[in-house]
Amino acid sequence: MNTSLLIVVFLVVMMSLAVLPWIHRAWTTRKTSENDVEVGLEIEEEPISTDIGEKTHLPSPETMQAPEEVAPAASVREKLSKARTAISGRLKGIKGGSISPSMWEELEELLISADVGVETTLDVVNRLRETARVEKLETGTELLDALKRHMKEDLSCERELSLTASEGSVPVWLFVGVNGVGKTTSIGKVARRLTDEGSGVLLAAGDTFRAAAAEQLEKWALLCDADFVRGSEGADPSSVIFDAVEAAKARKVDVVLGDTAGRLHNKVNLMQELTKVRRVADREPGQVCEVLLVIDATTGQNGLSQAQEFTEAAGVTGIVLTKLDGSAKGGIVFAIEKELGLPVKLIGLGEGDGDLVDFDPEQFVEAIFGDD
Numbered sequence: 289m290n291t292s293l294l295i296v297v298f299l300v301v302m303m304s305l306a307v308l309p310w311i312h313r314a315w316t317t318r319k320t321s322e323n324d325v326e327v328g329l330e331i332e333e334e335p336i337s338t339d340i341g342e343k344t345h346l347p348s349p350e351t352m353q354a355p356e357e358v359a360p361a362a363s364v365r366e367k368l369s370k371a372r373t374a375i376s377g378r379l380k381g382i383k384g385g386s387i388s389p390s391m392w393e394e395l396e397e398l399l400i401s402a403d404v405g406v407e408t409t410l411d412v413v414n415r416l417r418e419t420a421r422v423e424k425l426e427t428g429t430e431l432l433d434a435l436k437r438h439m440k441e442d443l444s445c446e447r448e449l450s451l452t453a454s455e456g457s458v459p460v461w462l463f464v465g466v467n468g469v470g471k472t473t474s475i476g477k478v479a480r481r482l483t484d485e486g487s488g489v490l491l492a493a494g495d496t497f498r499a500a501a502a503e504q505l506e507k508w509a510l511l512c513d514a515d516f517v518r519g520s521e522g523a524d525p526s527s528v529i530f531d532a533v534e535a536a537k538a539r540k541v542d543v544v545l546g547d548t549a550g551r552l553h554n555k556v557n558l559m560q561e562l563t564k565v566r567r568v569a570d571r572e573p574g575q576v577c578e579v580l581l582v583i584d585a586t587t588g589q590n591g592l593s594q595a596q597e598f599t600e601a602a603g604v605t606g607i608v609l610t611k612l613d614g615s616a617k618g619g620i621v622f623a624i625e626k627e628l629g630l631p632v633k634l635i636g637l638g639e640g641d642g643d644l645v646d647f648d649p650e651q652f653v654e655a656i657f658g659d660d
Contacts (some may be wrong), residue, residue: 337570348587364648365655366387367637367640371618372656375402379657382428386516387420395435402656403588404619409624442622443649447606447631450577451487451543458536459543460529462494463608464562464598465582467550470610470636472501474582475545476508477644478634483512488541492520492532494525494565495549505547515541518594524559525549526568533574544574580633582608583624585615592620595628609647610636618656621647 323542350609365372377399379617392413399409412435419425419434453459461478463471470485472495480490491509493502493516498507502518509516517535529546536544548565551558581604583591612635621632632647 298634302336304460321439322402363655364637364645364651365658367613367643368618368652368655370613371402371615373588374502375656379432382432385428386426387428387431391431392417393477395431399619402619403615403623405589405623405627408623409628412442412622414467432657433484436653439622439653439657440649443653445625445631447604447633447647453575453577456573458533458541458573458633459577460533460569460574461543461546461578461580462529462546462566462569462576462602463580463582464548464602464604466552466594469582470548471495471550471567471582472504472508472547474580474610474634474644475505476512476637477548477641478554479508479512479514479545480641481644482543482545483514487517487543488539490515490517490532490541490544491545492529492546494529494532494546496521496523496525496528497549501547501549515539526565528544529565529569529576533569533571537573543577553594559597559601562598562601576603579604580606580608581630583620585609585618585620585636588620588622592623592627595624595630598626599630604630604633606633608632608634608636608644613637613643618652621652 366508375398378394382394382398385391395416396409399412400406404412415438416431416435419438420431423430423434425431425434449461451459463475465471475491479491482489489512491505491512491514493505495501495505496519499521504606506516506518508514515535516530517532519525521533525548529544532544532546535541546565546569548562549558551562553559566576566579579602581595581598583594585591587594595607607630609621609632612618624630624632634644635647635652637643637645
């Protein structure tokens with residue numbers, strides 16, 4: 289009996305030991321499943337945004353990277369160092385001697401090499417000879433002082449950019465020029481300046497041939513907090529400018545800055561198109577107050593022929609001379625003003641926003657011909 293009981297107890301113990309792992313696995317599986325359910329409930333209970341009205345915003349002007357800027361602290365003299373360096377050695381040669389026939393020849397060569405132009409150079413030198421005779425000048429230093437005086441006088445004209453339009457009309461500034469001179473960038477810099485001064489500005493993408501031009505202008509509009517109007521690629525640029533003027537009137541914007549496609553000045557059909565753009569922009573409610581021809585200063589005397597053709601086609605009112613800091617000459621300023629009667633209103637002295645500045649004749653002449 290005792291033996292049988294022991295055998296039964298032994299069998300029970302052995303069976304328990306065999307079943308225990310199964311029980312453990314079942315318990316563990318159950319707990320894991322419960323945990324999974326709990327985790328799943330937590331995930332399901334996470335709030336999900338149902339705000340389908342949320343808009344995707346373009347980067348704000350503050351977060352967008354502006355076109356590369358340089359410190360605006362450098363003076364005009366420093367910015368024009370390339371042109372100054374090109375003629376400084378010859379200036380020293382003139383300063384160091386007495387007035388002589390060879391000095392007059394040296395002065396003529398200097399002015400022509402600085403891109404003042406043959407016609408303008410001969411006119412300046414002839415008047416300078418008369419001054420030297422009347423004032424009894426004897427030294428090269430006196431001669432250069434008289435030269436600077438004459439050149440400043442030749443550059444004395446009205447340069448203020450006009451925002452004056454008839455009552456109820458929207459002032460329009462058109463920017464024109466050949467390809468690659470910096471029209472779109474110049475418009476952006478002018479817009480930045482006007483908005484900083486408190487004016488409401490609308491940028492009109494009249495260059496409908498290059499999508500990149502409209503995109504660049506739109507970036508400037510964002511940076512300047514300006515309004516922006518563009519047309520479809522290949523659209524009539526005249527209609528884009530007119531739509532922009534009407535939009536500006538409705539939004540009570542102070543001025544429209546109109547970009548135009550770059551074009552060679554010797555292409556008759558393209559210049560005729562520009563004539564149309566100018567005419568349409570001047571229709572009510574628009575009034576063209578400025579047609580600014582953008583010229584690359586490094587092109588030299590070719591800028592004269594550009595100015596002539598664009599003036600005939602679009603009635604240019606002023607010049608924006610870009611890349612003047614990169615030119616070893618700069619005398620084109622005198623040729624344009626003397627021979628064509630067009631005022632240089634703005635000059636580009638670098639890549640920064642603040643490097644498109646009002647043209648100051650006195651500063652310019654002193655920077656080119658002044659004492660070191």
